Amino acid sequence: MATETRDSINDIWGARTPHGPDTPWPERVDEHTTDTPERWVRGTCVLCSNGCGLDIGVRDGRIVGVRGLASDVTNKGRLGPKGLHGWQANNSEDRLRTPLIRRDGRLQEASWDEAMDLIVRRSREIVERHTSGAMGFYTSGQLFLEEYYTLAVIGKAGLGTPHMDGNTRLCTATAAAALKESFGSDGQPGAYEDLDVTDTILHVGHNIASQQTVLWARILDRLAGPNPPKLVVIDPRRTFTAEKATVHLAPRVGTNVALLNGLIRLVIEAGAVDHAFLDAHTLGYDELRRTVETYTPERVETLTGVPANELRRAGEILATTRTLVSTVLQGVYQSMQATAAAVQVNNLHLVRGLIGKPGSGILQMNGQPTAQNTRETGADGDLPGFRNWDNPEHIRQLARLWNVPFDKIPHWSPPTHAMQIWRYCETGSIKFLWIQATNPAVSLPDLGRVRRILQKEDLFVVVQDAFMTETARYADVVLPAAIWGEKTGTFTNVSRTVHISCQAVEPPGEARSDLDIFLDYARRMDFRDQDGQPLIKWHDPESTFEAWKACTRGRPCDYTGLTYEKLLAGSGIPWPVNDEHPDGTLRLYTDGVFPTSAEYAETYGQDFDTGASVTPEEYRANDPRGRALIKPAEHQEPHEVPDDEYPLWLTTGRQVYHFHTRTKTGRARALAEAAPDAFVQLSEEDAARHGIAQDDWVLVESRRGAIIERALIGNVEPGLVFVPWHYGSWDDPSRPRAANELTLTEWDPVSKQPHFKYAAVRISRYDARAALPPKGLLGRAVDAARSLVGSQDEQSTTERSEFPRPKTTQRVDG
Ligand code: SF4
Numbered sequence: 001m002a003t004e005t006r007d008s009i010n011d012i013w014g015a016r017t018p019h020g021p022d023t024p025w026p027e028r029v030d031e032h033t034t035d036t037p038e039r040w041v042r043g044t045c046v047l048c049s050n051g052c053g054l055d056i057g058v059r060d061g062r063i064v065g066v067r068g069l070a071s072d073v074t075n076k077g078r079l080g081p082k083g084l085h086g087w088q089a090n091n092s093e094d095r096l097r098t099p100l101i102r103r104d105g106r107l108q109e110a111s112w113d114e115a116m117d118l119i120v121r122r123s124r125e126i127v128e129r130h131t132s133g134a135m136g137f138y139t140s141g142q143l144f145l146e147e148y149y150t151l152a153v154i155g156k157a158g159l160g161t162p163h164m165d166g167n168t169r170l171c172t173a174t175a176a177a178a179l180k181e182s183f184g185s186d187g188q189p190g191a192y193e194d195l196d197v198t199d200t201i202l203h204v205g206h207n208i209a210s211q212q213t214v215l216w217a218r219i220l221d222r223l224a225g226p227n228p229p230k231l232v233v234i235d236p237r238r239t240f241t242a243e244k245a246t247v248h249l250a251p252r253v254g255t256n257v258a259l260l261n262g263l264i265r266l267v268i269e270a271g272a273v274d275h276a277f278l279d280a281h282t283l284g285y286d287e288l289r290r291t292v293e294t295y296t297p298e299r300v301e302t303l304t305g306v307p308a309n310e311l312r313r314a315g316e317i318l319a320t321t322r323t324l325v326s327t328v329l330q331g332v333y334q335s336m337q338a339t340a341a342a343v344q345v346n347n348l349h350l351v352r353g354l355i356g357k358p359g360s361g362i363l364q365m366n367g368q369p370t371a372q373n374t375r376e377t378g379a380d381g382d383l384p385g386f387r388n389w390d391n392p393e394h395i396r397q398l399a400r401l402w403n404v405p406f407d408k409i410p411h412w413s414p415p416t417h418a419m420q421i422w423r424y425c426e427t428g429s430i431k432f433l434w435i436q437a438t439n440p441a442v443s444l445p446d447l448g449r450v451r452r453i454l455q456k457e458d459l460f461v462v463v464q465d466a467f468m469t470e471t472a473r474y475a476d477v478v479l480p481a482a483i484w485g486e487k488t489g490t491f492t493n494v495s496r497t498v499h500i501s502c503q504a505v506e507p508p509g510e511a512r513s514d515l516d517i518f519l520d521y522a523r524r525m526d527f528r529d530q531d532g533q534p535l536i537k538w539h540d541p542e543s544t545f546e547a548w549k550a551c552t553r554g555r556p557c558d559y560t561g562l563t564y565e566k567l568l569a570g571s572g573i574p575w576p577v578n579d580e581h582p583d584g585t586l587r588l589y590t591d592g593v594f595p596t597s598a599e600y601a602e603t604y605g606q607d608f609d610t611g612a613s614v615t616p617e618e619y620r621a622n623d624p625r626g627r628a629l630i631k632p633a634e635h636q637e638p639h640e641v642p643d644d645e646y647p648l649w650l651t652t653g654r655q656v657y658h659f660h661t662r663t664k665t666g667r668a669r670a671l672a673e674a675a676p677d678a679f680v681q682l683s684e685e686d687a688a689r690h691g692i693a694q695d696d697w698v699l700v701e702s703r704r705g706a707i708i709e710r711a712l713i714g715n716v717e718p719g720l721v722f723v724p725w726h727y728g729s730w731d732d733p734s735r736p737r738a739a740n741e742l743t744l745t746e747w748d749p750v751s752k753q754p755h756f757k758y759a760a761v762r763i764s765r766y767d768a769r770a771a772l773p774p775k776g777l778l779g780r781a782v783d784a785a786r787s788l789v790g791s792q793d794e795q796s797t798t799e800r801s802e803f804p805r806p807k808t809t810q811r812v813d814g
Contacts, residue, residue, distance in 0.1 A: 001035070043504065049368060052078065082656075083214070097509025102476045126460070135163065139374065148376075163424065166380045176364075176382070205331020232247050237250070237653075262292075262315070272320065278630075283629055292632065319352075323358070326348070336639070343631050425459050442469075442471075464479040607749070608750060655726065678707075678737045681722040682763065695711060696765050
């Protein structure tokens with residue numbers, strides 16, 4: 001029997017369960033099954049960074065639904081639309097079931113032995129001829145901790161390549177960078193529980209209502225209860241989140257630093273500075289005060305477009321609140337001065353002394369579910385256990401742990417960030433690129449360039465995924481991967497809370513878990529330690545977790561007190577978990593001591609303008625020894641601004657019903673039907689100026705490419721257009737519609753996170769009955785889309801009289 005406790009498509013956040021700061025967040029169990037489960041298996045949702053606890057319903061060896069876990073600290077039983085429906089992707093008919101090898105220009109079925117032998121042969125040839133520096137890895141924010149750690153050890157101690165990063169570079173690199181710059185190490189100071197008791201919530205560039213729907217339900221329940229918190233929202237669009245704001249500030253894209261400087265200035269002017277806290281626990285306040293002095297409300301209005309009186313209203317709330325939780329996401333991370341802006345949010349808390357206390361915390365949010373683990377394990381541009389690449393003692397710790405020579409572990413420069421990895425592929429110094437569980441042919445900026453790189457003759461591309469993505473089509477070898485529900489592992493949400501997610505069903509066909517694939521590769525490559533023993537000494541998820549625990553001992557993300565048994569018995573446990581904190585740690589820095597001392601810090605810091613690293617000598621000369629670092633920044637103009645030729649700002653973002661490039665959510669029927677297609681959102685004024693009506697086709701062009709989208713009019717400032725970036729070509733190759741055809745190849749100097757949030761574009765009404773231009777930017781993008789489908793789809797493309805999609809039936813997502 002099917003069960004659906006609520007219609008999460010039409011009622012995204014579900015019924016209110018109001019509560020005040022004096023009572024706990026009530027339970028509400030959401031469930032969606034298509035048949036009666038024979039058994040329930042413990043899982044955790046992997047469709048956003050919230051990490052909601054759930055049970056997976058299984059019948060006849062198939063997943064038939066999910067049910068929220070009432071006891072889970074993260075969701076108390078609730079699930080959002082993606083969580084309730086996304087599991088259907090597991091049962092898709094088009095799952096990859098066998099390895100594929102490109103032969104005679106076509107991907108053809110192969111055995112695992114054939115595929116892995118080819119990967120190993122090419123790896124050896126390339127390492128022999130070009131060194132390990134020719135090997136690159138581009139991983140995900142969706143694998144499990146055990147998989148990342150194994151990959152990190154393969155890369156750093158097996159091959160010895162610095163070229164490993166994840167798509168987390170696109171989503172959470174700035175979160176890590178901002179936390180490191182201010183507090184010395186990655187790791188969120190606060191906890192979700194702070195939202196239950198706080199007086200004020202500040203969302204900066206974070207449409208939480210769409211991106212972490214259950215966390216927003218938690219806030220809605222506070223707003224509906226006694227003593228609700230005030231809500232300050234900073235977002236250029238009138239989103240679902242902004243609709244509930246006490247004050248909504250809508251700055252022009254790319255001006256976050258100016259706005260935040262203005263708010264800090266107002267807090268200082270109001271005399272709301274906690275000088276005792278600053279004196280005891282921070283360094284750098286005087287420079288911040290001097291820097292923000294010139295950001296008067298009137299000047300901020302000129303720079304950002306936010307009315308001075310609105311800024312004052314927000315400033316008053318932030319200056320008078322007794323407690324404050326701030327959340328930050330892509331509106332900051334993917335924009336101009338990303339790290340500098342995110343750090344100003346940290347500064348706001350430090351200036352007010354609102355950190356490490358109940359109701360006061362900072363959530364530099366993650367975009368993807370397991371992004372935190374990519375960072376913890378060093379499968380991105382970090383070292384495992386939040387170690388510092390510039391601290392030889394930290395390298396020695398890893399060398400001892402893995403029993404490999406000190407110099408085997410690359411540390412002569414920072415680990416290569418993703419954008420540079422792609423650049424090395426472009427210039428030819430990286431000749432082997434292994435991509436796992438991500439889809440850069442839709443998610444990276446400037447897609448025309450990405451396609452050209454993926455097609456390079458001298459680049460051997462391996463793609464490991466569950467589906468034939470837009471990226472997999474370009475691979476030399478495709479490995480079919482098991483996904484959530486088909487493998488066991490752990491991961492950590494934004495709130496530092498570790499969950500376990502268990503295997504409920506077998507993967508389809510010959511698909512294997514990412515961990516098994518990495519272990520197989522390590523065995524075939526015969527990676528050895530200094531004693532001639534196998535480098536990788538673990539063999540399954542639990543033994544990997546035990547090995548990982550040893551890597552974290554004494555580090556901020558200390559897992560040594562955790563076991564699979566403990567995780568299964570509980571319902572999410574926040575690290576550090578060790579002898580001192582056997583039940584986990586709700587919030588960090590309660591004693592005002594930060595991990596900034598030179599011997600312990602994860603970074604020595606970088607210059608916000610240039611990205612230049614502070615040297616160890618410079619850092620030690622002014623060793624903060626446990627004080628937080630207050631780092632100011634001056635506003636800088638975005639690098640590309642509208643002009644006569646391209647007079648509008650483009651900004652990109654996500655929708656509530658989809659995750660990433662829709663590889664999974666696009667295969668869940670209810671989600672796909674709720675948001676079937678991309679669109680371009682524009683203001684009434686701009687629509688009228690260009691003669692565009694609701695649902696008209698619109699040609700959007702930038703200097704890099706062009707797309708054609710339906711018009712969605714309203715709820716956006718004049719001069720700004722918005723396009724969701726989820727949509728590639730796997731299910732609709734009829735027209736170019738990926739927002740990243742338009743975006744810039746540029747990144748933040750510190751976090752190296754690309755700038756997706758602004759680009760200069762022009763728009764025009766497009767007659768879809770006309771033939772697509774055969775040449776030029778638009779033509780090339782369409783050709784690329786067509787090349788991904790078979791002849792039947794090509795025919796439908798050339799014969800269509802209009803693009804086949806219906807008018808914008810999707811629900812308007814705030
Ligand atoms: S809020 Fe995130 S983790 Fe929770 S159910 Fe929704 S998608 Fe899954």
